[in-house]
Amino acid sequence: MVEAPIDFRILVGAGVPAREFKAGEVIFKQGDAAQELFIVQSGEVEIRLGNRRLETVPQYGIFGEMALIDAAPRSATAVAATDVKVVPIGEKQFLFLISNTPHFALNVMRTMARRLRNANTSL
Amino acid sequence: MVEAPIDFRILVGAGVPAREFKAGEVIFKQGDAAQELFIVQSGEVEIRLGNRRLETVPQYGIFGEMALIDAAPRSATAVAATDVKVVPIGEKQFLFLISNTPHFALNVMRTMARRLRNANTSL
Numbered sequence: 001m002v003e004a005p006i007d008f009r010i011l012v013g014a015g016v017p018a019r020e021f022k023a024g025e026v027i028f029k030q031g032d033a034a035q036e037l038f039i040v041q042s043g044e045v046e047i048r049l050g051n052r053r054l055e056t057v058p059q060y061g062i063f064g065e066m067a068l069i070d071a072a073p074r075s076a077t078a079v080a081a082t083d084v085k086v087v088p089i090g091e092k093q094f095l096f097l098i099s100n101t102p103h104f105a106l107n108v109m110r111t112m113a114r115r116l117r118n119a120n121t122s123l
Numbered sequence: 124m125v126e127a128p129i130d131f132r133i134l135v136g137a138g139v140p141a142r143e144f145k146a147g148e149v150i151f152k153q154g155d156a157a158q159e160l161f162i163v164q165s166g167e168v169e170i171r172l173g174n175r176r177l178e179t180v181p182q183y184g185i186f187g188e189m190a191l192i193d194a195a196p197r198s199a200t201a202v203a204a205t206d207v208k209v210v211p212i213g214e215k216q217f218l219f220l221i222s223n224t225p226h227f228a229l230n231v232m233r234t235m236a237r238r239l240r241n242a243n244t245s246l
Contacts, residue, residue: 049243066236069229075240099225106192106221109228112235113189117198119242120172 006110009060011097012041012087019088021080027064032074034067036088043084048077055115056081065108068094129233132183134220135164135210142211144203150187155197157190159211166207171200178238179204188231191217 012018018041021027027038027045038045045057054076057063067074068091089097097104135141141164144150150161150168161168168180177199180186190197191214212220220227 054243065232066239069232070236070240072236072240075243095225095229098228102218102222102228105225105228105232106218109188109192109231109235112232112239113193113195116189116235116239116242117193117195119239120177120198 006062006107006114007060008039008062008104008107011089011104012039012060016041016087018085021084021086023080023082023084025080027078027080027084027086028074030074030077034064034072034074036090037062037064037068037094038078038086038088041085041087044081045084045086046079046081048079049075055118062108062111065094065111129185129230129237130183131162131185131227131230134212134227135162135183139164139210141208144207144209146203146205146207148203150201150203150207150209151197153197153200157187157195157197159213160185160187160191160217161201161209161211164208164210166203166205168207168209169202169204171202172198178241185231185234188217188234 028034030049039062040057040059042059044059045063047054047057047063063078064074066072098108151157153172162185163180163182165182167182168186170177170180170186186201187197189195221231
């Protein structure tokens, strides 16, 4: 089943401070301590486990949410697949969004559900 | 990393209507249409993909949340590992819980994050 990507563009409008990475740069590494999730403002990000590509996160997709949810180290490595701009969301803002915008919580869950289905398909 | 199970016992107090299954009975099958998630009130439930055991869900754990989140068919099969009582949560109640109890949303995400870490470890 091909699904439309889940779209978090509402959180990355003009004026939101973003970080830039060149194609090939590492955004975070598996095992790193984690304080943020990221929304892709422009470009694409590849999620890797060792040499295996788990996923390509498109514009307006999120990544890095797991470590924020369970306070464990990064479970995978994120690499800029193109030149990218990503918007960080810290823990406090994440908890605020979950508490105040149920739609955000549901979209995070949808993203995770899709990742779980993909992971289970690969098993 | 061994984590304590995420505990949804607050939702399955006395008087909440539960469904009973005998050890070995199928609760739902991969590919089934889905309207509910379940909380284990007593006993244990095994989640299977073909002949592979993905997880054993303990008392007060949840299962079946993915199909509710993304409205897709069941991604795996759930079988009573012991005699069990499970409490169904329908879509409306699920959305209500997410909107009104951010702690519930976060616990669902924690459960999914743990499943994703396990799935990625198995890849």
